[in-house]
Amino acid sequence: MDSESQGCWLPRGEPSAVFEHDALNRPDIPALERPERDISKSDVRIFHHAGKITPMPSSNKAEIRALHSSLRPRSSAGLTEQLLALVEKLDIKTLASYHPLASEPDVSEFNTEFARSGNLLLPRVVGDDLEFAYGSLAKGSLGIMEPMGERFPIDAIELVLVPALAIDAEGNRLGKGRGYYDRILKTSVATAVGVIFDGELVEKLDAEEHDVRMQYAITPTMFKRFDQ
Numbered sequence: 001m002d003s004e005s006q007g008c009w010l011p012r013g014e015p016s017a018v019f020e021h022d023a024l025n026r027p028d029i030p031a032l033e034r035p036e037r038d039i040s041k042s043d044v045r046i047f048h049h050a051g052k053i054t055p056m057p058s059s060n061k062a063e064i065r066a067l068h069s070s071l072r073p074r075s076s077a078g079l080t081e082q083l084l085a086l087v088e089k090l091d092i093k094t095l096a097s098y099h100p101l102a103s104e105p106d107v108s109e110f111n112t113e114f115a116r117s118g119n120l121l122l123p124r125v126v127g128d129d130l131e132f133a134y135g136s137l138a139k140g141s142l143g144i145m146e147p148m149g150e151r152f153p154i155d156a157i158e159l160v161l162v163p164a165l166a167i168d169a170e171g172n173r174l175g176k177g178r179g180y181y182d183r184i185l186k187t188s189v190a191t192a193v194g195v196i197f198d199g200e201l202v203e204k205l206d207a208e209e210h211d212v213r214m215q216y217a218i219t220p221t222m223f224k225r226f227d228q
Helices: 061-070 079-090 108-115 180-185
Strands: 094-096 120-127 128-134 137-139 146-149 157-161 166-168 191-195 216-218 222-224
Touching: 079 108, 079 157, 079 191, 079 216, 079 222, 108 120, 120 146, 128 146, 128 180, 157 180
Parallel strands: 094 120, 094 157, 157 191, 191 216
Antiparallel strands: 120 128, 137 146, 216 222
């Protein structure tokens, strides 16, 4: 699996994403949007879109959590294509996704598409911890649909899609504050991909010692890899 590469792949169509290394030679991209730094010094590639990083008046998690929660839900149009592009380029065969709530980025179409050829797992809460499994779904202890099958070993999962309320420029993630994903990701070598809406990639979040940084952020219009 090539965890260093990324791009955009669309089923039954032509690639349509524009990445940092392509933008230098694309006359149809306005000059102000072209990257000025020497990209040969970095392998971080960014999809160019209208709102890259949203300035925030505060880095306080509670304030950003309240603000972003009040603005949801937003459009998930395009998210399936971005997710398919990422897993195609990373050659992912087994991943853990999530069953989206109405306020979360909608990955349900992607889940259906990926499950046709890959191993799709979903999370469930057991006590204070999270685990991933196959199987039919039933409402769990938190009122969220969860799989009823056997637990799948965390070290066999290649990638985890992590719902988030915001992600900052260093890959720090803002969740709902219960720490389920932070605890399980500390035991995993899987690629962690934070899933957010457009406008939720922010400048800075107040990171805590137990927080696990994301390796990628993905929205309906872009995905971004962070330096680790």
